Amino acid sequence: MTRDAYLGAQDRLGSMAKKETSENQPEKKGRVEIERNGPYVVSGNLPLSKEIICPDEDGEPLKWAAGEKYPPQEEYRLCRCGQSKNKPYCDKTHVKIDFDGTETASLKKYGEQADWVDGPDLILYDVQKLCAAARFCHREGGTWELTEKSGDKRCRETAIQQAGMCPSGRLTACDKKTKKALEPVFEQEITLVEDPEENVSGPIWVKGGVPIKASDGSEYEVRNRVTLCRCGESRNKPFCDGSHIPFEFNDGDKSLRRNKR
Structure with a gap:
C-alpha cells in the first residue's frame, strides 16, 4: 500500500465516522485551541474524565479503566x-x-x-514522533511482529487491538485487501491518562476527531486519536512524546503513589 492509498483510507474513515453519528443528533462542535505559551482551550461541551492504564500480570499495558469524571462545561482551559x-x-x-x-x-x-510494516493481511502504519509511551504495543512480541504474522487470525486480531489502544494514534492497522483503516469508533471526548505501572500521569487524550488549532492559527490534521502534552516537557509540542515518564509528572491522582509535582 502506498502513502496515497493510506490517505484515501483515512478519508474513508472520516466519512465512516460521520455516517456513524446518529442522524437524529446534531454534529458535535468540539474543538481545542492552543493559546500561545498558555493552556488548551476546549470548547463544545466535550466530556472530560480520566482513564487508567491497567497492566497484565507481566506489567505490560493490557486495557483501559475508567477513572474520575469531571462536571460538564461548555468551555474549559486545561x-x-x-x-x-x-x-x-x-x-x-x-x-x-x-x-x-x-x-x-x-x-x-x-x-x-x-513508515509501515507490510504483513500478509495487515499493513501497520507508524509515526514514531507521535509515541506517547503508553506501551500497549509491547505485548506478545509487539504490534510490528504481530503484523508480520497477520496471516494467523489471533496475531491479526491482537495487532489490530494493540494499534487501536494506542492513545496517540502513532500506530494504525489497515486491512491489506480493503485498504480500510481498522480504527476504534470514539465519541468526541477528552480523557486524562494515568499510568500507575510507571507511577506517572500521562497526556491529554483527544478522541473522536476533534479539531486542534495551533496558537498561530494553523490547523493540525484531524485524527481519531491524539495525545497532547500536559507535563510541559515534550519536545514535540503540542503532542506528547513520553517525557512525562522521565520527568515523573504526577497530578496527584489516587491511582499513583508519589507526591504530585
Whole structure:
C-alpha cells in the first residue's frame, strides 16, 4: 500500500465516522485551541474524565479503566505547562513561570510521515514522533511482529487491538485487501491518562476527531486519536512524546503513589 492509498483510507474513515453519528443528533462542535505559551482551550461541551492504564500480570499495558469524571462545561482551559495548582485546569501559572510552550510538531498529515510494516493481511502504519509511551504495543512480541504474522487470525486480531489502544494514534492497522483503516469508533471526548505501572500521569487524550488549532492559527490534521502534552516537557509540542515518564509528572491522582509535582 502506498502513502496515497493510506490517505484515501483515512478519508474513508472520516466519512465512516460521520455516517456513524446518529442522524437524529446534531454534529458535535468540539474543538481545542492552543493559546500561545498558555493552556488548551476546549470548547463544545466535550466530556472530560480520566482513564487508567491497567497492566497484565507481566506489567505490560493490557486495557483501559475508567477513572474520575469531571462536571460538564461548555468551555474549559486545561493546563499545558504542568505546574498548575488546580490540575487539570489552568490557573495561569504559565505566566508566572514564563512557560515556553512553542509548538514544534510538524503540520504534515499522518500518511506523509508514516513508515509501515507490510504483513500478509495487515499493513501497520507508524509515526514514531507521535509515541506517547503508553506501551500497549509491547505485548506478545509487539504490534510490528504481530503484523508480520497477520496471516494467523489471533496475531491479526491482537495487532489490530494493540494499534487501536494506542492513545496517540502513532500506530494504525489497515486491512491489506480493503485498504480500510481498522480504527476504534470514539465519541468526541477528552480523557486524562494515568499510568500507575510507571507511577506517572500521562497526556491529554483527544478522541473522536476533534479539531486542534495551533496558537498561530494553523490547523493540525484531524485524527481519531491524539495525545497532547500536559507535563510541559515534550519536545514535540503540542503532542506528547513520553517525557512525562522521565520527568515523573504526577497530578496527584489516587491511582499513583508519589507526591504530585
